[in-house]
Amino acid sequence: GYTAYKNKLLVLTSFIPATANVDLRCTLSTNGGSSYDTGASDYRFALTGFTEGAVVPTNSSAGAAYLPINGDGMINTAGYGCNADIVLFDTPNTALRPRIRVSSEFNNVTNGYTTKQGHGWRVVTQDTDAIRVFFSSGNITSGTWVLYGYN
Helix, strand or coil: CHHHCCEEEEEEEEEEECCCCECEEEEEECCCCCCCCCCCCCEEEEEEEEECCEEEEEEEEEEECCEECCCCCECCCCCCCEEEEEEEECCCCCCCCCEEEEEEEEEECCCCEEEEEEEEEECCCCCCCEEEEEECCCCEEEEEEEEEEEC
16 A cells, blocks of 8 residues: 555656647646545646756746646657656655645756756645656557555
8 A cells, every 4th residue: 555655756658749849748646546635726836947958947836737747848859858866755644734745857858858857746735656657738648657655
């Protein structure tokens, strides 16, 4: 069960979108994935990074319907994709607001190699027992994932 480990590490490898110029995102659930928290102000986040030597503008929000994984539109060319580590902290604890830390790398729509780091959180206390990863539009063409648990 999801309560066997307090913390989780979700590793995404080569996630490629069906269409270009979309962002990889995630949402959280407290009911095993029957539904996900997607209200207009369910999450807060801050993300920053670099594109081939240039500082990338920070993505941040004090009220969003998702948590960003890459924060910038990416290309949908085979052989590229988004690789990311998403750490979910103390997920079974109902007294805390769920928090994540993200580190990702991908090629943006101008084919610039980009890296992003940041964090985000759910604005209410809850346990978290499911995560949904999706692109802002369209489907996931390909990609693999692995989930690790640790205390």
